[in-house]
Amino acid sequence: MKPWPAVCPSNCSVRPLAPSPAQLAAWLQSQHTELSTFTHCNLAPSGRGAAPLIQHPASKHAYVAHHQRTEVTRVLGCHSCCRIDMFSKGTKRKFSDDGDEISDESLAGAQVSSSYSLQRQSLLDMSLIKLQLCHMLVEPNLCRSVLIANTVRQIQEEMTHDGTWQVVTETFCGGSQSPSERLVATEVLCRSREQDAEPKLFSVLSYEGCREEEVVTDETLCSVSVSDTASDVCLSESARHCWERDEFVEVDRDDEACESSRLGPGDDDDDDDNDDDEVDEEEESSRVDPKTMGQVFGTFEIKNSAPGPDSALEELFSDVDASYYDLDTMLTGIQSAPKMGPYDLLDSLAPSHGPPSIGSPSNCRSDLNELDHIMEIIVGS
């Protein structure tokens, strides 16, 4: 069972706090036991259920995971929540100087606020999954999508105020940049429904002023990464058209570039196993994906970039939202997709794919070179 990528508030890890919807869904499917993967967060123990003590490899903190139903309090405006037993409560036990003592006072004090933040987090995850899940054959309800997106935006704003957001974003950009002003939830609204095929450069625009590294939450995500300078150039309004039309070319190159560094630890097996599935899924989904096929110029889901010689073709037809006639199919499809952060997920929802997601910092330079190369082609043609 793979653990959530988790980030340690004290900067001992680089993994994100929030599980991506893809991971969430994959985890959902694999989750049948009482034990869960852990989330690294400062939560009080619920006292229920036996919990394994998982030693964080990189720090002195030990994480105890509980797997239980979350109970949403009135804070979130609701009562009993989420019958899905998928939200885990993690407990961080601080090692005392002796080593194995549990600090009860610190846990108790944080219980209320941490449960609220856990519930808020679970609401955020649920919302993101809702945005992801949609009927393939029929256009999704715009009103519903807007309301969910507004909810996500609201949660993110609150998390920003809380500083929780700051933690997440700082991890990736080293705290040097401020979090993006435009929250990620806006991206979902670029999703389809645009009969006039307006090219929308969705995600990167939202992250003007901040490095794309801030957005990525998963190293394993292989996607186009664009540096700030490139984004200034490419993401301007005027360049939208050409950018979109040629993006599949650009992405393809970038995919190859970042392919080698794409797979993070622990994800190799998953990606390898699922490549075959992914190809099949893509073939099937290419027919029915409303979002990608909506655009005349062949939008595609960058996040689905798969390694291999056919990556260009697969890019053209791949889509994370592959034929989700039911939850199982969806989960399989998601599992086969490369891992990505929740924000990348939203990025991928937009019909026009500017370079949505962000590779790790090390990919930026190579991608920047690729980008320049491609821009030359575009401008030249």
Place this chain on the structure above:
Amino acid sequence: MTPPTPASPSPCTFWLGLGAQISSGFSRLSPPCCVFFAGSDIDTRKINNSFLRDHNYATEADIISTVEFNSTGELLATGDKGGRVVVFQREQESKNQPHRRGEYNVYSTFQSHEPEFDYLKSLEIEEKINKIRWLPQQNAAYFLLSTNDKTVKLWKISERDKRPEGYNLKDEDGRIRDPTTITALRVPVLRPMDLMVEATPRRVFSNAHTYHINSISVNSDYETYMSTDDLRINLWHLEITNRSFNIVDIKPANMEELTEVITAAEFHPNQCNTFVYSSSKGSIRLCDMRAAALCDNHSKFFEEPEDPSNRSFFSEIISSISDVKFSHSGRYLMTRDYLTVKVWDLNMESKPLETYQVHDYLRSKLCSLYENDCIFDKFECVWNGTDSVLMTGSYNNFFRMFDRNTKRDVTLEASRENSKPRAILKPRKVCVGGKRRKDEISVDSLDFSKKILHTAWHPSENIIAVAATNNLYIFQDKVN
């Protein structure tokens, strides 16, 4: 026998189950199995097509998606998810059968919309009928507008009960007669025939909406109507199908900035220049078409300030208005959001005149309802003929009525068991606390898959039509 008083009955008046439970569209009328009328033989006279199926199971295509009385209340139209429209007609009251007091029978059934495929987007266009609106009757035929997500159609429903006989050039079968056999001339005469009700599409208004149409509203000038989708409102002339005017457009230049959509719109019942539209953020805008061609700037803006103590992550979702209706007088406006019904005075924009709680016990369940998507259900609301009683639907096949004058309210249930013919509906109650009385139902036992989204009230009498999934219930006020 005192005639039923049309003026403001208390909503606690017990409603007689008229027993007209009809599986949407397809019901074998004799012998009654899905349909039962109050102790009478089923009159199949008006059914002209043999397209009747016995539905004991609920198919998704039978789910009723809209219900609407016409302006006299003589006809009741229902649209379903399969794109069919079923029109019911009220029986004329006859003296020799006083107990058959104006029951509704199936009058006409036709396929209004077919599923389509948008090749450009590779998307299916659902044939589900979103709204039906009747046009006022101007001749012997009836006209209605029906719409799915993308296309509005004008249908003419007419009766034919005579046919000409005695043509010279062709015989009764329609075959051309051999001219050499014609020896005498005769004048064709009209002979009565079995009544046939035929529906023909007279206009098709298409290709004007990028987004899904959620409302149509006929203007009081009876010449124009408007169709509303998520971001735009178009004005049509009933005679012209290849052109429409866009009067409201809230689509932002950058779709990333989209935070609000239009959820419903309606013309003022008397003023042909005034209309309102509601938004997903809980606001209503009243616009005057005389002010500008594009009514992006509202004349009035109705919004209730948010209650900070009730604030949660779901506040915006539950404030999204699902239906807006003018009162018959045109003085008031009724809006339905997820938990409440509000009555607004057109002269007061700051807050509603009255607020009625429909199912406040769900406030603590919002997270679960968000999870199962029930929080996005769009309930409709209706006025009664005198604007004194409001009605709206809820879950578990419950529907609620509010008397504006006495401030009393009642919860009734539309279910097969409770609606034997001539049965009086019993008020229901949902208990929130721990102690549950005998007839009460607890919040956790509510069936959220049985929701009443669409209801209609006869324009002048106390007859209501309630659509519960694939069943239509018609109830009437109890009269001694």
